[in-house]
Amino acid sequence: MRSNTVLPRPTPLYEQHLACAGHMTDFGGWSLPIHYGSQIQEHHHVRQHAGMFDVSHMTVSDITGEDTLSFLSNVLANDIAKASSVSGKAIYSCMLNEDGGVIDDLIAYYLSDEHCRLITNAATNEKDMAWLQAQAKGYSVTITEKPELALIAVQGPAALAKLQQVLPEHLASLTSSLKRFQGGFAGDVFIGRTGYTGEDGVEIVLPGVQAPSLWEALNAAGIPPCGLGARDTLRLEAGMALYGHDLDEAHTPLDCGLAWTVSLTDERDFVGKTALLEPQKYQMMGLLLEGKGVLRAHQEVIVNEQVVGMTTSGMFSPTLGHSIALARVTVDQGDALNVGKTVYVQVRKKQLAVQVVKYPFVVKC
Numbered sequence: 001m002r003s004n005t006v007l008p009r010p011t012p013l014y015e016q017h018l019a020c021a022g023h024m025t026d027f028g029g030w031s032l033p034i035h036y037g038s039q040i041q042e043h044h045h046v047r048q049h050a051g052m053f054d055v056s057h058m059t060v061s062d063i064t065g066e067d068t069l070s071f072l073s074n075v076l077a078n079d080i081a082k083a084s085s086v087s088g089k090a091i092y093s094c095m096l097n098e099d100g101g102v103i104d105d106l107i108a109y110y111l112s113d114e115h116c117r118l119i120t121n122a123a124t125n126e127k128d129m130a131w132l133q134a135q136a137k138g139y140s141v142t143i144t145e146k147p148e149l150a151l152i153a154v155q156g157p158a159a160l161a162k163l164q165q166v167l168p169e170h171l172a173s174l175t176s177s178l179k180r181f182q183g184g185f186a187g188d189v190f191i192g193r194t195g196y197t198g199e200d201g202v203e204i205v206l207p208g209v210q211a212p213s214l215w216e217a218l219n220a221a222g223i224p225p226c227g228l229g230a231r232d233t234l235r236l237e238a239g240m241a242l243y244g245h246d247l248d249e250a251h252t253p254l255d256c257g258l259a260w261t262v263s264l265t266d267e268r269d270f271v272g273k274t275a276l277l278e279p280q281k282y283q284m285m286g287l288l289l290e291g292k293g294v295l296r297a298h299q300e301v302i303v304n305e306q307v308v309g310m311t312t313s314g315m316f317s318p319t320l321g322h323s324i325a326l327a328r329v330t331v332d333q334g335d336a337l338n339v340g341k342t343v344y345v346q347v348r349k350k351q352l353a354v355q356v357v358k359y360p361f362v363v364k365c
Contacts, residue, residue, distance in 0.1 A: 006029070007031075008026040008027075008029055008030055008031040009029060009030050009031065009057075010030075010031050011030060011031070011032065011054055011056035011057060011150060011208075011211075012056060012150045012208035012209070012211045012212065013054045013056060013150065013152075013211055013212060013215055014031060015212070016054075016212055016215050016216065016225075017032075017033045017036075017054065017225070020033075020036050020219070020225050021036055021037060022035075022036050022225070022227065023035050023036070023037075023227070025228070027057065027122075027228055028057060028121075028122040028123035029057075029122070029123070030056075030057040030122060032054060032057060032227070032228055033054070033225070033227040033228065034227045034228045034229050035226075035227040035228075035229045035230065036224070036225055036226070036227060039227065039229035039230050039233070040318050042224070042226035042227060042229070042230035043226075043229075043230040043233050043234060043318045043319075044318060044319075045156070045224060045226070046155050046156045046197055046199060046226060046230060046234055047156070047157075047199065047234070047318075047319055047362075047364070048156070048157070049156050049157070049158045049222075050154060050155065050156030050157070050158040050159040050162050050201070050222075050223050051154075051155060051156055051223060051224055051225070051226040051230070052152055052153065052154045052155070052215070052218050052219075052223050052224070052225055052226065053152070053153040053155070053225075053226050053227075053231055054150075054151075054152060054215075054225070055151040055152070055153050055196075055203065056149075056150040056151045056152075056208070056211070057122035058119055058120065058121065058122055058151055059118075059119070059120045059121070059122060059125045059128065059129075059145060060117065060118070060119055060145070060146040060149050060151070060205055061117070061118045061120065061129075061132075061143055061144060061145050061146065062115065062116075062117050062118075062143075062144045062146065063115070063116045063117075063118065063141055063142070063143055064114055064115050064141065064142050064144070065114060065139070065140045065141035065142050066114055066140045066141075067139040067140040067141050068113065068114050068115060068116055068141055069081070069084065069113055069116075070139065071135070071136060071139040071141045072108060072116055073268060073270065074135065074139075074269070074270050074271060075095055075132065075135050075270065075271055076091075076093040076094075076095060076108060076270065077093055077094045077095070077096055077253055077261060077262045077263070077270060077272065077273075077276075078091045078092065078093030078094075078108075078261045078262060078263055079091075079263040079266070079268060080093075080108060080110060080116065081268075082263075083108070083109070083110035084110050084113070086110075086182065087110065087111060087112065087184070088109060088110070088111065088178070088182045088183045088184040089109070089110050089181065089182050090107050090108065090109045090110070090181045090182060090183060090192060090194060091107070091108050091110075091181075091261075092105070092106075092107055092181075092261055093105070093106060093107075093108060093261055094106075094247070094253045094258060094261060094262075095128070095131065095132075095271075096252070096253070096270070096271055096272025096275075096276075097249055097271070097272060098271060098272060098274075098275070099249075099272065099275050100252035100253075100254075100272040100273075100274075100275030100276050100278075101248065101249035101250055101251060101252065101272070102243070102247045102248060102249060102251065102252070102253055102256065103124070103127065103128065103131055103249060104120050104121055104124045104127075104128050104243060105121070105241060105243055105247055105258075105261075106118050106119060106120045106121070107119045107192070107194060109183045109192065111185075117183075117190070119151075119192075119203075121243050123243070123244065124243060129143070129145065135271065148207060148208055149205050149206065149207060149208060150205075150206055150207070150208040150210075150211035151203055151204065151205050152203070152204045152206070152211060152214060152215060152218070153195055153196065153197075153201065153202070153203045153204075154201050154202055154203075154204065154218065154223060155195045155196075155197040155199045155200070155201035155234075156197075156199050156200070156201060157199060157200060157364070159199070159200060159201035159202065159223075160175065160176070160200060160201070160202075162218075162221055162222065162223050163175055163202065164176065165221055166217050166218055166221045166223075170186045170187070171186050171189060171191065173186075174186040174191055175191055175193075175202060178191065178192075178193040178202075179193060180193050180194075180200070181193060181194060188206070188207055189204065189205070189206045189207075189210075190204075190205040190206070191203070191204050191205070192205070196231065196234070196235050196238075196240060197231065197234035197235060197238060198234060198235070198237060198238025198239075198240070198360060198362060198363070198364050199234070199364050200364075232315065233315055233316070233317065233318055236313050236314075236315060236317070236324065236326070236361070237317050237319055237320070237324070237360065237361045237362040238360045238361075238362060238363075238364075239286070239326070239359035239360035239361060240360075241256060241257070241258065241326075242313055245297055245312050245313045246284070246312040246313055246326055246328075251282060251328065252272070252275065252276055252280075253276075254276060254280050255280065255281060255282035255283070255284075255328060256282075256284060256328070257283070257284030257326075262276060264276060264277070280331055281330065281331060282309070282328050282329065282330060282331060283328070283329060283330075283331050283337075284312075284326055284327065284328055284329075285326070285327050285329060285337055285356055285359075286324065286325070286326060286327075286356065286357045286358060286359035286361060287301075287311070287314075287324065287325040287326075287327055287343070287345065287354040287355070287356065287357065288320075288322055288323075288324055288354060288355045288357045288361070289322055289323040289324070289325075289345070289352060289354045290322055290354075290355065291352065291353070293323060293347050293350075293352050294314070294315065294316055294323050294347075295311060295314030295315065295323040295324065295325035295345060295347070295352075295354070296311065296314045296315070296325075296347075297310075297311055297312055297313055297314055297325075298310055298311065299311045299314065299325075299345050299346055299347060300345065300346040301327045301329055301343055301344070301345055302343065302344040302345070302346060302351060303333055303336045303337070303343050303344075304336070308329045308330050308333055308337075308343075309327050309328050309329030309330060310327065310328060311325040311326065311327045311345060312325075312326050312327060312328050313325060313326045314326070317361060317362070319361075319362050320361060320362065324359075324361050325345070325354075326359065327345075337356055338356065339356050339357060339358055340355065340356065340357075341355070341356045342354070342355055342356075343356060
């Protein structure tokens with residue numbers, strides 16, 4: 001009997017993961033390493049030195065054509081015009097539905113008035129592409145996915161110095177010339193001074209056939225591979241949202257603590273803007289558990305014996321040595337949710353006292 005099981009897709013670095021004893025898992029339909037032995041060690045190495053991640057599951061798309069800027073102005077909540085003064089400048093934005101809910105969050109690089117590059121999430125690929133194609137009707141643009149590309153993120157305080165030792169001269173020169181949140185091409189390789197860890201570093205987009213040799217060279221130079229587990233603890237310490245947890249189509253970016261990614265102060269219209277002008281229902285807050293226990297997603301937040309929201313991401317912070325969480329709560333709680341206040345989180349049958357704190361929880365770069 002034939003099995004209907006769909007096997008996860010390997011990235012161009014699959015064999016390298018196995019060679020490094022990667023513990024593989026199915027992540028959004030892709031076979032990726034969750035760790036290579038110790039998630040905690042990988043986390044600390046990125047915070048203190050440098051590490052690399054295979055993020056080839058992310059979707060790279062090029063938007064080209066004479067209406068590129070007007071199209072992106074309409075589909076992004078952030079304003080692509082902010083980036084149009086410098087080639088390669090990037091913005092972080094959400095794409096919204098008509099109700100203001102987040103279809104996906106992404107990075108958009110401005111390359112020219114007729115060419116921008118988007119980096120979107122893996123698990124949302126099908127709906128992202130369908131939505132973009134539907135919105136493109138009436139615009140003179142072409143949306144081209146680039147599945148032949150691989151992505152390697154090199155992150156940490158020593159990342160840039162290490163890269164200068166490993167990269168060929170033309171790529172090393174490009175890397176040193178980039179400002180934060182800027183990208184550029186050197187031949188068929190694109191390098192962005194971006195990341196998802198709260199550390200300095202780059203994300204290297206290159207043809208998949210070239211990825212294994214670069215990965216092995218980086219590893220040989222003392223930049224160890226790190227898995228999904230460390231990537232998750234690093235991004236949460238940095239207060240970075242994860243789609244499907246902290247962001248979804250049921251909530252606006254304002255509800256998710258991303259007001260800074262939305263341009264509402266000009267006359268520009270965009271999909272979902274009308275909904276964002278309605279009164280805000282929720283706010284995001286950081287929580288710190290100093291006692292025993294582990295905070296997870298989907299745990300109730302309690303104030304004055306009333307449930308006021310839910311944790312969206314939560315885990316043990318290797319840097320702080322305590323459990324931390326992001327939570328989405330209703331906005332009508334007065335000063336009960338101010339920084340320094342004590343609230344409670346329902347963890348199994350216990351209500352654990354947690355402190356409301358500012359996030360990012362760990363600030364590095």
